Each structure stands twice: as C-alpha cells, then as structure tokens.
Amino acid sequence: MKKRNNSVRIYLLILVMVYVSNAIASPTESNVGIQFVDVTQEAGIHWKHVNGRSGQKYFMETLGSGAAFFDYDADGDADLYFVNSAPLPGYIAEEVPTNCLYRNNGDGTFTDVTEIAGVGDTGYGHGCAVGDYNNDGQLDLYVTNYGTNRLYRNNGDGTFTDVAEAASVTEPRWSTSCAFADYDLDGNLDLYVVNYIVFDIAENPWCGLKEKGIRAYCEPDNFPAQSDTLYRNNGDGTFTDVTKSAGIYNTTGKGLGVVWGDYNNDGAPDIYVANDSTENLFYRNNGDGTFEEVGFMVGVALSEDGAAENGMGTAFGDWNNDGWFDLTVTNYADQTNTLYYNDADGFFTDATATTKTAQITYPYLGWATAFIDYDNDGYQDLFVANGHLHENLAELGQEGTYGQRNLLFRNNHDATFTESSESLGDGMKLEDVSRGATFADYDLDGDIDIVVTNSNTPPRLLRNDGGNRKNWLQIRLISTNGSTDAIGARVKITTGELTQTREVRSGDGYLSQRDLTLHVGIGDYEHVDSIAVRWQNGVEQLIRDVSANQVLSLEEKRNE
Secondary structure, three states, rough: OOOHHHHHHHHHHHHHHHHHHHHHHHHOOOOOOOOOEEOOOOOOOOOOOOOOOOOOOHHHHHOOEEEEOOOOOOOOOOOOEEOOOOOOOOOOOOOOOOEEEEOOOOOOEEOHHHHHHHOOOOOOOEEEEEOOOOOOOOOOEEEEEEEOOOEEEOOOOOOOOHHHHHHOOOOOOEEEEEEEEEEOOOOOOOEEEEEEEEHHHHHHEEEEEHHEEEEEEEOHHHHEEOEEEEEEEEOOEEEEOOOOOOOOOOOOOEEEEEEEEOOOOOOOOOEEEEEOOEEEEEEEOOOOEEEOOOHHHHHHOOOOOOOEEEOOOOEEEEEOOOOEEEEEEEEOOOOOEEEEEEEEEEEEEEEEOOOHHHHHHOOOOEEEEEEEEOOOOOOOOEEEEEEEOOOOOOOOOOOOOOEEEEEEEOOOOOOOOOOOEOOOHHHHOOEEEEEEEEEOOOOOOOOEEEEEEEEEOOOOEEEEEEEHHHHEEEEEEEEOOOOOOOOOOOOEEEEEEEEEEEEEEEEOOOOEEEEOOOEEEEEEOOOEEEEEEEEOOEEEEEEEEOOOEEEEEEOOOOOO
C-alpha cells in the first residue's frame, strides 16, 4: 500500500512538473525562431538624430524625436520619415540637421528623397502625424517643433508644400505629440496638438549639484504648463482653434503623448493625454462638438496610489480581445509603466500588477509604447522604448544607465504578459537612448517590423524575421465618404472563436506615427470568417470568408 502511494505521488509529481513546464514554456513558444535584426545600414538609412547639446542642459534636448511609417507615394509599401532637432547655443554643426524622408524601394531598401519631396525642415523638431486633411486622396504630414510647426500638404507627385501658415496651424508654443481625428464626424480630419511647458532658451536655469559644479537637466516642475490645442477642420484647407469652445483648454498639463480612440464604443473618438509630472487628461467626446475631462473620474489620471507620474507615451489597444480598448502609459524610472483595463462600463482598472508588467518596467525610463502582434498569434503584445535623460547619472549619484534595452512583452492570452525581448535576437538586446518608435510591415513579408529613434544617435530599423510563421491579414481601408485615409474606422475580425478589434489611428505612442494599414495575426487559421467595418460616418460593412496571408483593400460603401 505504501509503495502504491509512492507511485501515485510520483505520478502526480510528474503531472505537476509537466504542467509547470508547459506553463513556463508556453509564453515563449511562439518566440522560437523569431529574431529582430538590426538592418539599418543595409537598408540604406544613414540619418542621425542631433539634439544640438553643448553642455548647457537645455531642456528640449531630453525629449528626442519621432518617426512615421506612411505610404506617401501610394505605391503599396510604407515609406519612412524622421524628425530631427537643431543646434542650440554653443553647439557647432558641420552640417545642418534636417528631417528626412526615405522612399521604400520595395526590395528591403530605402532611398533618401528629402530634397526632392521638400520636407527637410530644419527647426527643433519633435513629433509627427499623418492624415489626409484635405480629402484629396494623398497622405499629408504634420510636424511639431519647439517653435513653428509644419503642415506638409502632399501634392500627389512626390512633393509636399508647407501650408501651415495658410492653414492656421503653425502653433508657436512648444509642441510635442500630435494626431488627426474627425472628432465632430463631419468627414474632415481635425488636429490635436500636445503642448509641453513654457521654456525660454535665453533664461535657461541651472540645475544639478551646484556644490560640485555638476549640471543636470531640470525637472518639469521648474516650468509652467501650457494648454494643448484642438484645431477644427473647416473643410476648405484651413483650421480653426476651438480649444476653449470644445472644452479642451487646460493649463495644468505638461503633455508629451496623445492617443485618439473610441473607448466607450459610442462611435465618437475620445482623447487621452500623457502628462509629465501632472495628472493625465482624458477627454470624453460628448458627441456635440465638445469634450468633458473625466480622467480622474474614470481612473486614468493618476497612479494606483493616487500620485501624478511622469507620463511619456500612451496607446490604446484591445489586448484581451473583448472588444473594448484598454490603455497603457509609459513613465519615468522608479515608476512602473501603467496598464489600464477597460471595464466596459465607462471606467478603467489599473491592471499593472496583475498583468505582471510592474516589476519589470520599474527601473526603466519609458517613452514610446504600442500594442503590436509581433508573432501573429492573434493577441496584441506590448512594446516599450527606453532610455534615460541624464548621461551623467553616476556623477549625479543616481542609479541606472543612460542607454537601456527596449522591452517587448508577449501576450500570454490569460491577462498577463511575459517580457521576451532577450530571446528575440540581437536587435532587441541593444542598449540605446531610445525615444520614438513606429511600426509597419515595410518588407511586405507578413510580420510587423520596428523602427526606433534614439537621442543624438542613429535610429534602428529592426526587421522581424520569423514572425510570419503564423498566418496574418493586412487590411487597407479606403474611405469614399469624407477623409480618404479612413482614420477612425473600426474593424472587427472574427476567426473561429478568436475576435479582434482594431481602429485606424493617426499618431502613435510617443511623437510618432505607425503605418495606417491594419495588421492582424490570426494564428493557425487559414481563413477569416468575417470582417465587420464601422466607418467613421456610421456606415457598416460585412465581408465573409477571406483567405489569410494577403493585403486586403476594402473600399467604403457610398451612402445611397
């Protein structure tokens, strides 16, 4: 009897060990064979970010810049735009730093077409966003600066014209992120511009350890905040500042990141703004041209402990596939990044701890973030770009490193994530001072690639090799009743028991713009049962039985 009990115990122990082994292996099972490879140089990208620093610690040096994947020439592949900064007092430049546009050659390489295209702004740049603001079928480009912003109208012939002044969107304040959306549902893309702090180069305060003569960048608390700006599109190529009348005016936020998204599924896009050292702002769209700030009420303004954190980047994404968009925000070192779960009742729950992302993000200083399905398993994973502010951390007596590796959390399908970057190739092990990030299947092989911008150094183009082992579908939406880029359209993709929800969005994560083509992983399914599209104007379409592993173009039905 005793021997039999031992046998049973051994058998049960084996079962437990198998179960635990499977549980441990399952988070990385899809990672096997997936490698992110740094192909920046071989792809022909030779641009470098220049923050213009000269040792005087001007605060704008810390923010870095963003990038955009967008198909500016409408040839079917994603081109790449980089935003650059500029020399500051005391910096001597051998060449003038400029923004740069690279045309995708369709063979894995890019060609610099900046001069031909006319988009080489030399201002102190930060962010960018893409949208067809004038409904002519061409994607236009907005660029934010410390100083005058730019609106580049796409001429449809490979060139752009700066029309910011004529369109009344120059925005003289210090702007960071930006994004287009049709908030009033009139068929014209409006523009949200995030503004940061009041900072005068001529009055640059001295911060750091004065007794030791060690200078550091000041904290945002040293400077007054500025209100963001909401521009309503007039439909004639111009915009009107409606910040106050729309209920957006707020002089308490020090904004860095912004995302539009329909969080309550009422058909109208809402706005979330990540603020640096002040509470984050959430503007619920009232559907009548106005917004109500409800961040504190719905649970996304402060940390779980009720503290205002240093918000950097932000993103919406339905990471648990329940049809409601959840939210994430990156924060400063010694603050965890935050994951908010959408409760589907107008409120959010802080799920940072339960998703098992808190402890890992705590020592990192996060900037760009995004939900992407890098392994095509049908569940969105979470990317975070990291890098510190201070290159002299040791001198300042602070812990951490200036360069930091980026993080990629794999979705475990059970409301938790596993940080997997160290198993995903050398490209994910690099320790850079990262800031912005953008995403696209630039080489059209069926998996999502990543571009990361780095402060004062070259960017990284990280090619996804092996993410296409599982099936996928890419969806390009073409609007015919208003904005031709379909920004704001919502898509529900059903494959067997798996249902995923996506939105076409302008602006992404932090200072950046991802490709507007929707990329959806569908695992082992070879067909999609149905694709339900809700266009921004309320028109709904249903397409059934779609084969996997293709780029599908869907054109909006015209109103009868």
